[in-house]
Amino acid sequence: MLRFTMRRLLQMIPTIIAVALLIFVIFSVVPGSFASSLMADGKTASDPELLARLNEQFGLDKPVYIRAWEYLSGLAHFDLGTSFRTREPVLDVINDRIWASLKLSIAAMVFAIVIGVPLGFIAALRPGSVLDSITMIGAVSGLSMPQFWLGLLLMYFFALVLGWLPSFGYGGGDLKYLILPAITLGVTPLALLARTTRAGVLEITNEDFIRTAHSKGMSNSRVIRWHLMRNVMVLVVTTIGLQFGSMMGQAVVIEKLFSWPGIGSLLIDSVSIRDIPVVQGTILVIVLWFLLINTFVDIIYAAIDPRIKQT
């Protein structure tokens, strides 16, 4: 098990290097560097000498391959570079924001699990019932809905019309501010979880071992608890993992909508002022989070399902 875990973790490294390199290459072909956008504010006349000095200051005068090498070797020491804007290390800038993002992701995931899994389960136990149809229509709608639009409508209804909740902001960590963004972000994984759980339960109900358990006189609730639940859990855990991993990426739009001070809004703000080191760093953190969660799911998967080879 330990060897399997180590191997899966080591397998992440080439992917991370490739992703870092890819992102670096994309952003080094940016026409117009941060230095020239600083000068294009309308006040400073285009002064080639100043431009050269700024470029040198930000290290933009070196050839691309040297900068790429410096970037990658910096990464090996957990150094993501320095923000063009604040001159702080990118890691510190991200560290200030990531906890808000984590809080939002966890809250959204909890919301999705607590409602989605039981809903899918109940729907599958009565296939074709009204509840089943409503659940499935709701699920396909949840997957087709632009999340930020739903967020906008929730904001209008619960914050502006009813006045029950604050419309946006962080509120210094007040949980009331978390509710609307978390529900908005949680709707897609909720829909997906309900659908996956239902499909999983339906498939396993038709398996031979369920029929055997029933025919040897086991009570219905025992069959569900001992045979059905355990097998469905494997599927559900995988879906939860995949969704949780991609959540930080999905949160970008939601954070912007609710002015939530996470790394998503940091990314958007940095894009608009061309603070490239911060943009690269944030994207890398989002990817790293995705890979870590996926690897973690693989490991759990191998632990709870003995059929998966650990070699």
Add this chain to the structure above:
Amino acid sequence: MRRFNLNLWLGGVLTLLVITGAVFAGYLTSLDPVFDANLMHAEEAPNGQFWFGTDEQGRDVYTRVLYGAQISLTVGIVSQIINSIIGLSLGISAAYWGGWWDDFVNGLTNVMLAIPSLIFALAIMAVLGPGLPSLLIALGLTNWSWTCRIARSSTLSLKGQGYVQAAQTLGYSDIRIMATQLLPNMVGPILVISTLGIGSAVLAEAALSFLGLGIRPPFPSWGSMLTGARELIVVAPWAAVFPGLAIFITVLGFNLLGDGLRDYLDPHMRTRQ
């Protein structure tokens, strides 16, 4: 007896509705989405003259939603065609030729799958700047990994078939075999994944435009209309409701159509029903 395929029909009807709106926008409204602004009619609630109400500049929301369909469908369909071409050529050639090319394509697909596609598209938009061509490139380059995977696994299973070997014996070139022997046999699953892909491209375009990185105002993209609507939500909630509803109906249409096609084309599903 095959069961009535509700997904296919409902999806087809919704998709057709959106396509009709986009194609005949000029006939369905007499106003211009950008230039017919009239501050005398700003922020009017839906009424007989303005079915969906007006925005802060007095532009007709109904007209803007109709023309918005043109942008959304163009981005969705064109970017998905680019994705399919990339995914198919990489996937089929990787499996057919094997060797280092296969390893390379596999590695590239894994890297692509590790980057959430919205984030990747966002990075490309940040580099290229806003606009329709950038959107087509950004969304066309970032969502081909699943197509590639499907094309690769189909090719692997088809490669050993008699007719492919016969074509090889006849001296057909590799490219000809890929295009005429392998490609036609994976049309079904590729069609399903492409239909679903159009839906996600429409969603991605809306999100990018909402963030100010896609189509910029005053052009009527549903996403950028929602950016404006956020500021007006207290006085003109209808400006937020209708563009979002349009995105929802479009994506729902393509998602249902994709699901319906899968049920229709999958012989396993067919025998079970």
